[in-house]
Amino acid sequence: MRRHVAVVVHPGFQLLDAAGPTTVFEIAERCRPDSYELVLLSPGGGGVESSSGLKLLTRPLRDGPFDTVIVSGGEIIRSIEAMEEIVAWLRRVPARRTTSVCTGAYLLARAGLLDGRRATTHWASSHDFHRRYPKVRLDAERIFIRDGDIWTSAGISAGIDLALALVEDDLGAEVARRTAQQIVMHQRRPGGQSQFSAFVELGGRTGRFAALIEWVRANLAEPLTVECLADHAAMSPRNFARAFTSETGVTPAKAVERMRLETARTAIETSHLPLERIAETAGFGDPGRMRRAFLRTLGQPPQAFRAAAEHRELHSGRPSSGSAGLRAVPVHKRTKANERT
Numbered sequence: 001m002r003r004h005v006a007v008v009v010h011p012g013f014q015l016l017d018a019a020g021p022t023t024v025f026e027i028a029e030r031c032r033p034d035s036y037e038l039v040l041l042s043p044g045g046g047g048v049e050s051s052s053g054l055k056l057l058t059r060p061l062r063d064g065p066f067d068t069v070i071v072s073g074g075e076i077i078r079s080i081e082a083m084e085e086i087v088a089w090l091r092r093v094p095a096r097r098t099t100s101v102c103t104g105a106y107l108l109a110r111a112g113l114l115d116g117r118r119a120t121t122h123w124a125s126s127h128d129f130h131r132r133y134p135k136v137r138l139d140a141e142r143i144f145i146r147d148g149d150i151w152t153s154a155g156i157s158a159g160i161d162l163a164l165a166l167v168e169d170d171l172g173a174e175v176a177r178r179t180a181q182q183i184v185m186h187q188r189r190p191g192g193q194s195q196f197s198a199f200v201e202l203g204g205r206t207g208r209f210a211a212l213i214e215w216v217r218a219n220l221a222e223p224l225t226v227e228c229l230a231d232h233a234a235m236s237p238r239n240f241a242r243a244f245t246s247e248t249g250v251t252p253a254k255a256v257e258r259m260r261l262e263t264a265r266t267a268i269e270t271s272h273l274p275l276e277r278i279a280e281t282a283g284f285g286d287p288g289r290m291r292r293a294f295l296r297t298l299g300q301p302p303q304a305f306r307a308a309a310e311h312r313e314l315h316s317g318r319p320s321s322g323s324a325g326l327r328a329v330p331v332h333k334r335t336k337a338n339e340r341t
Contacts, residue, residue: 002034003067003170006095008104009042009058010082012075015050016156017101021070024163027182031175043085051075061085065094068166073102073122073155087111097166099151101159108152109133117147122155126249140249160185208247209233217259220283224256260284261293268302269309275302 005025009018018040025036042048045060051074071090076083090098090111100108105121106129108114115135126140139145144153144162153162160183168176212233216224229252230240244252264282267273275287284290287302294302 002037004037004039004064005068005070006064006066007038007040007070007072008061008086008089009040009048009050009056009072010074010076010079010086011049012051012078013048013072014074014102014156015052015054015056017072017074017104017159018050018056018070020157020160021101021163021166023183024160024167024179027179028167028171028175030182031178032171035171043079043082043089061089063093065096067095068097068099069093069095070159070163071098071100071104071107072159073100073104073106076103076106083107083110095149097149097151099153099162099166101153101162102155105129105152106132108150109136113150114152117150118145119147119150119152120145120154121152123249124155206247209244213255213259216256217263220256220260220263221281222283224283226252229256256283257293258297261297264290264302265294265298265305268306275306278302 007018007022022038022040025038029036040056040058041061042058043061045058047055048058049055069090071086086107087110090107090113098108098113100121102122103125105114105119106125109119109129109132114133116137118137118139120139120142121129123140126138129136129140130138140154142154143158144151144165146165151162151166153159164176164180164185167179212229215232216229222228226241227237229244230237233240233244235243241252244255248255250258260282264278264284267278267282268275271278275290279285279287279290282290284293291301294300294305298305
């Protein structure tokens with residue numbers, strides 16, 4: 001069965017928002033012939049200039065039905081007229097799945113398609129998006145989110161992960177895996193993976209907490225309570241928690257957990273250290289707590305990431321580094337008082 005996929009662009013669209021997903025579908029079509037038929041649409045058709053200045057040749061928006069509609073992000077307000085035309089089109093066009101990449105979520109939200117649904121967008125737009133569309137259950141930490149027949153993804157490269165997930169939904173995991181291999185990706189990132197790292201690593205919008213983040217990474221095995229972090233930042237706990245959340249978009253406790261998760265995942269995928277040791281050094285205290293954090297945030301247990309890494313190692317012929325990703329740091333005894341972080 002051939003599935004008709006419409007990729008929608010507008011003046012100022014981000015080139016990779018459109019090119020990434022279309023490439024995924026192109027390669028999937030090679031793996032399973034007669035699976036997809038792609039069309040690039042825009043208000044009015046013709047050449048449409050991207051944010052980089054390069055143009056793509058498009059056809060005018062037309063009625064479907066379509067199997068899948070993908071709305072690109074970018075400078076969506078460069079042309080208000082084009083934006084409103086796409087919004088009106090989204091409200092009436094029949095499609096089995098409607099999706100967006102990056103700030104394309106704004107157009108889905110303006111069309112009312114995201115009201116009451118979980119959705120994501122680029123982390124840098126999260127506060128503005130939430131202010132404009134409070135009816136949307138925004139989760140800007142996710143790489144991509146599926147809520148029924150609506151799929152949304154984070155910024156730019158996350159559109160490739162979204163498209164691979166769409167292919168897997170259509171054609172199965174094996175075709176998605178072969179497609180990922182052809183575009184030189186080991187595997188698509190799971191939708192639950194966080195996009196928070198880039199933002200928090202910079203210390204937030206202004207970089208105010210960059211030094212603190214660096215210190216936290218070097219002391220993950222410590223009992224990093226809010227009081228401890230506030231003391232290191234020379235602030236009262238209440239003011240610190242409010243300022244940190246405003247700057248980074250996540251609470252101090254969530255930021256600490258995410259850094260522990262990233263450290264643990266790196267060690268799991270690049271070393272043969274026992275999970276007990278990794279859990280201790282990353283600050284989780286025990287494998288059970290680490291497992292719960294992995295399932296809650298990444299959607300898979302630690303063992304799944306190790307198995308995937310061993311599979312890649314087996315097929316690449318490259319041995320993993322013995323204990324990469326962790327340093328020998330003291331592990332402090334944990335108490336109920338610091339279990340919250």
